[in-house]
Each structure stands twice: as structure tokens, then as C-alpha cells.
Amino acid sequence: MRITFIGGGNMASAIISGLCQQPGQQISVVELHEDKRASLQAEFGVTALAVLPDRFAADEVVLLAVKPQALQAVCQQLAPRLHGALVVSIAAGVRLEALSRWLGSSRIVRVMPNTPAMVGKGVSGLYAAADIGEADRRTAEGIMQAVGITSWLETEGGIDDITSVSGSGPAYVFYFIESMIEGACQVGFSEQEARALVLGTFEGAVELARQSPLPVATLRTNVMSKGGTTERAIARFEAEGVKAAIIAGALDCRARSVELGDLLSKDGE
Structure with missing residues (x-):
């Protein structure tokens, strides 16, 4: 070819x-x-x-x-x-x-x-x-x-849809990784140690999600126990609206993709 x-x-x-x-x-x-x-x-x-x-x-x-x-x-x-x-x-x-x-x-x-x-x-x-x-x-x-x-x-509108998920999605993941690395540093790990721990955690979690027949939500709840440490962290995420913000951000991303499509597809002067 x-x-x-x-x-x-x-x-x-x-x-x-x-x-x-x-x-x-x-x-x-x-x-x-x-x-x-x-x-x-x-x-x-x-x-x-x-x-x-x-x-x-x-x-x-x-x-x-x-x-x-x-x-x-x-x-x-x-x-x-x-x-x-x-x-x-x-x-x-x-x-x-x-x-x-x-x-x-x-x-x-x-x-x-x-x-x-x-x-x-x-x-x-x-x-x-x-x-x-x-x-x-x-x-x-x-x-x-x-x-x-x-x-x-x-449909061609699917380009805007996938932009909000996969096209821009790596930035969402990097944002979460960045946040976890900062949190790890705050509890005493070095930058190098924190990076290795967080990236290893992401790699393992993604591979588990890939291989498991269970829904991702079930995999999440399987890590949690009543009154335990993970439940406390997820409760804070929910109270701060983290999931809602991620969903809203993805929808904002799609809306911007549509706006840019309108702009960039016009003939120049």
C-alpha cells in the first residue's frame, strides 16, 4: 500500500x-x-x-x-x-x-x-x-x-461523541493519575515511588476490568467493605461530586467538539 x-x-x-x-x-x-x-x-x-x-x-x-x-x-x-x-x-x-x-x-x-x-x-x-x-x-x-x-x-456526529470518550479521554485519566500521585506524595512517598505505585495500580485495575466478566461498578464495590477505608474515600468522591463532574466534563467536551466543527468547517476569508 x-x-x-x-x-x-x-x-x-x-x-x-x-x-x-x-x-x-x-x-x-x-x-x-x-x-x-x-x-x-x-x-x-x-x-x-x-x-x-x-x-x-x-x-x-x-x-x-x-x-x-x-x-x-x-x-x-x-x-x-x-x-x-x-x-x-x-x-x-x-x-x-x-x-x-x-x-x-x-x-x-x-x-x-x-x-x-x-x-x-x-x-x-x-x-x-x-x-x-x-x-x-x-x-x-x-x-x-x-x-x-x-x-x-x-453518523458523523459520532466523531463528536467519541471525542468526549476516547479522543479526549486520556487527559481525564492523566488528570486522575496526577491527582493520585499528589495524594501519594502528601502521605510521604517520593515522586518516583508515587508514580510507580499509581501507574501500577492503574495498570492492574484496567487489566482486572478487561479480564473480569463483572460490571465495573461491581469491581469497585468488591474493593469496599462496610465502614472501611475505601468506602470513606468513595464517600468523599461522591460528596464532592467527582462522578457527576467527570460526566459533565465529557458532555462539555462533546459540545465544544460540535462548536469547533462548526467553526473549522467554514471557508476561510
């Missing part, structure tokens, strides 16, 4: 890293910054370009990995060069209708990845219009499965 990445930032690098572990991939990256081009070429052995190729073929994939604010200009440069190539966009916010208008093509798949793709543990939501063929869907899915698990979304 021939894939050209437009943009060589962190997420593009993560996907390239995953793809390079699969045989038969021909990967190019268009990246403006010379030092980044050199780094990508040295690390992954890809072809690093300073400018867009003159022409793509219908059996190629063009993966858009530039900042959303720059996407319209990039798409307008790409439009006369595509010649039917499949476009996969990981740019947040910019909707299919705008991408299709700017590119002059409807052969597009939108993807919402997340940062654990950098360690091969990503979660990516994918959406394509109904007229996108099964082969193109498999191609896009295969690219993202190189860095984790994938989920097809029934």
Missing part, C-alpha cells in the same frame, strides 16, 4: 511507526520543517518530501495530519493532484462536507484517534459516507489498527 502523510507531527509519527511494522508499506511524508523530515527519514526510513507530489494515483492513500486551521489551504493545493486517491483525515473538527468541498472529492474517511496510539494502544473512531466502498473502509481501518483498536461510527 502506498501512503502519503501530509504533516509529520506526533500522531502521524505514531501511525507511521505502527505501519512500518507491517510488510509491503510504501510511506512518504510531506513535512515543511527540514529537521523533522530528517528525523522521520532516519527513524523510519520513509521518503520525506518538502513539497506535495505533482500527482497521486487512485490506488494511493493520502492521510491528512496537519493542524485543522491549515487544512483548507492544504486541501486546495491537493485538489488538482488527487486523481481519485483515497483521503483519510485525522484533523479534528473539519467535517466531511467541508473536506469534500475543498478537495473536490468525496472519497474520504474521517478518523478521531487518540494519543495512546504513540505506544500502540490507541482507540480510533472512523466515519465515512454511505457511498464509500468496503475496500476503502478496510484500508482506512487497517491503517488505524496499526496503532490500536478501531470503531466505526454510524
Whole structure:
């Protein structure tokens, strides 16, 4: 498969890293910054370009990995060069209708990845219009499965939904980890000890949740005993509205995703 990445930032690098572990991939990256081009070429052995190729073929994939604010200009440069190539966009916010208008093509798949793709543990939501063929869907899915698990979304609004769960979700988890590390330090552990203890606790809890047939709520109550230490901690979380705040925050995240989609999908001046 021939894939050209437009943009060589962190997420593009993560996907390239995953793809390079699969045989038969021909990967190019268009990246403006010379030092980044050199780094990508040295690390992954890809072809690093300073400018867009003159022409793509219908059996190629063009993966858009530039900042959303720059996407319209990039798409307008790409439009006369595509010649039917499949476009996969990981740019947040910019909707299919705008991408299709700017590119002059409807052969597009939108993807919402997340940062654990950098360690091969990503979660990516994918959406394509109904007229996108099964082969193109498999191609896009295969690219993202190189860095984790994938989920097809029934509507484009599902991109906003999954942003609030998986797209932004790692930040929620890091926030909780950060808080637990601070708490561990306050009871006397060093920063290094606290980090190891908290990360180990998260890893163990996630693996238990993955392997257990029990609901997560039951796993939580199994740790608690009447009048015990865990019950006291959870009682404080409930009194402070921690669960409600997390849910509200996720919904606020979704609302902001919709707002940004409205903004970023407009034509620039």
C-alpha cells in the first residue's frame, strides 16, 4: 500500500511507526520543517518530501495530519493532484462536507484517534459516507489498527461523541493519575515511588476490568467493605461530586467538539 502523510507531527509519527511494522508499506511524508523530515527519514526510513507530489494515483492513500486551521489551504493545493486517491483525515473538527468541498472529492474517511496510539494502544473512531466502498473502509481501518483498536461510527456526529470518550479521554485519566500521585506524595512517598505505585495500580485495575466478566461498578464495590477505608474515600468522591463532574466534563467536551466543527468547517476569508 502506498501512503502519503501530509504533516509529520506526533500522531502521524505514531501511525507511521505502527505501519512500518507491517510488510509491503510504501510511506512518504510531506513535512515543511527540514529537521523533522530528517528525523522521520532516519527513524523510519520513509521518503520525506518538502513539497506535495505533482500527482497521486487512485490506488494511493493520502492521510491528512496537519493542524485543522491549515487544512483548507492544504486541501486546495491537493485538489488538482488527487486523481481519485483515497483521503483519510485525522484533523479534528473539519467535517466531511467541508473536506469534500475543498478537495473536490468525496472519497474520504474521517478518523478521531487518540494519543495512546504513540505506544500502540490507541482507540480510533472512523466515519465515512454511505457511498464509500468496503475496500476503502478496510484500508482506512487497517491503517488505524496499526496503532490500536478501531470503531466505526454510524453518523458523523459520532466523531463528536467519541471525542468526549476516547479522543479526549486520556487527559481525564492523566488528570486522575496526577491527582493520585499528589495524594501519594502528601502521605510521604517520593515522586518516583508515587508514580510507580499509581501507574501500577492503574495498570492492574484496567487489566482486572478487561479480564473480569463483572460490571465495573461491581469491581469497585468488591474493593469496599462496610465502614472501611475505601468506602470513606468513595464517600468523599461522591460528596464532592467527582462522578457527576467527570460526566459533565465529557458532555462539555462533546459540545465544544460540535462548536469547533462548526467553526473549522467554514471557508476561510
